[in-house]
Amino acid sequence: MTYTPRAVAGMLGIAPTTLRTWDQRYGLGPSKRTEGGHRRYDEADVEVLRRMVALTGQGVAAASAAVLARQEPPARAHSPISAAEAIQARRGFLAAAKRLDEPLMLGLAAKLLTDHGVVSVWESVFVPCLVELGELTAVRGLGVEIEHLASGSVLQALRDVPRAVGPGVLAALLSCAPEEQHVLALEALGAALSEEGCQWRSLGARVPAEALCDAVTRLRPSVVLVWAHRADLAELVPLDELGALPGSLLAVAGPGWIGLPLPPGVRRPASLADAVELVLDRVRL
Template sequence: MPAHTDIAPDALHARSLEQEELFPIREVARLTGINPVTLRAWERRYGLIQPTRTESGHRLYSMSDIEKVRSILGWIERGVAVSKVGKILARTEPLQVLAKIIPDELVQADYIQWQQQVQAAVSAFDEVKLEQVYGQIFSSYPLTVVFQDILIPLWKQLLRRHEAFGQTSEWLFLDGFLRSRVLQRLLLVRVLQPRRVIVCALDEQVRELDVLITALYLSHVDSAMQLLSIGQPFDELTLVCERVKPQALILVSNHAPAADLARRLNRLVLSLDCQLLLAGDASDLAQESLAGSSVGCLGNEGAVMRQRLKQFLAGNLDT
């Protein structure tokens, strides 16, 4: 774990808030799906959230507060009583606040320590131990940090290493474990709404875990996520959308975009009655070539993707 710091936690929190945009309670309710009455109850009755106040007394929430709301919801969905969530957050919150502002080398050292524990369990093909470490990481960090900064970098590292005997088997073991756990979480947080968002790999080069995690990052949006299988023909996406009638089609890729990607996407969007969005590393790499088109780019970072999708669906963000 990161070493202690001489900066007081309240000061750390204040400095963190200065760097973040603040949201009114109605916007937090839209972003999280938790109504304002519940948000106020979590604050007054349990002290779970402490938003800042304007001079007139209106509540303002930072992105850190929003992530905490989602964390609270996650614990409740896992069967933890709301009255007990505060004790869990009290153990994990200082680490999450510190991770945003303490020196990067200390944060990275903590990530590496967790990765080493995951690697040890994977090398032993010990699913019980891996499940234990996986749970401990989730009790210490929010979802986006767990995957973006700890698990996926190790997953990619193992994927690139094929020289030594057994390394392919280790990657397959970790990949299978993560895919099953992400699917479990998707089922847990699935929002059964009439509106649907289709999430699909851009091409067959995309790994299934990339698509699953993208869907997980976006799953807090007030629409049901529907995943299409790897190998879905690009030319038949129009057919699928005609029958499903989604609000948006999201194509996922972490590979460098092909030279003709912008042309293919611009042609596809003309045949759709829904928004076409690109997510993953390819989104950032193709953003310039898609400027001025009807294709939206969500980026490759969990919280940013979720916020942009919400804005796209509400019609508040230009492509």
């Protein structure tokens, strides 16, 4: 099957002029032509362009992205991290954090995610490390800079996981509760969904109730998940209004929801793995 330039531009969500520019400047053009000389893209051409869109979306310069886009990504299955590997990884990451060695933390985090995947690394390495650093800060009253730099490194590594591109259903809309500022767990869920080829969007921190309801109405995601780390923040979420909106499954996550009564039909996954499976199950319906 082949596609016209207009069809490809629509599939990728880019302007036809962008497609033409990438062809003229970087040679990312169609490999086929009709008898009349009209350009036609085949599936392989479109896949290269998908990688180009993803790379430029991550901030890679267009010329460099074009080179990388032509390279076939290696098919590699993630292997769950073993207990021994997790212990060693935590030691290495914590040592780098205490030295404020951001480049090393970024390198370690990226390699762990590449080798073992988001869910395994988040649960076995990142969360234990961040909890330990947070406890040290709370006990000693020092080390806030260590905790912040470590969190920032994890955040950057998660955001570097390639996003799914192209047409398809919006699998999940992720949001913090109003006044909630902790976004790291949502970024972990988003990165894990990217590994599964799911499209998602995150509204980030401190999302007003009205804005969240408006976004759900406009986007109609398969799943809406709201994060809160304290009960007083969770109580600000308009669960009844969100639950009344058609088409989306409502879920909540984070320690702020523990013990709070939830309206019928609202789901509360207990872990990152559970949240990923919840979204995948909904998308498969």
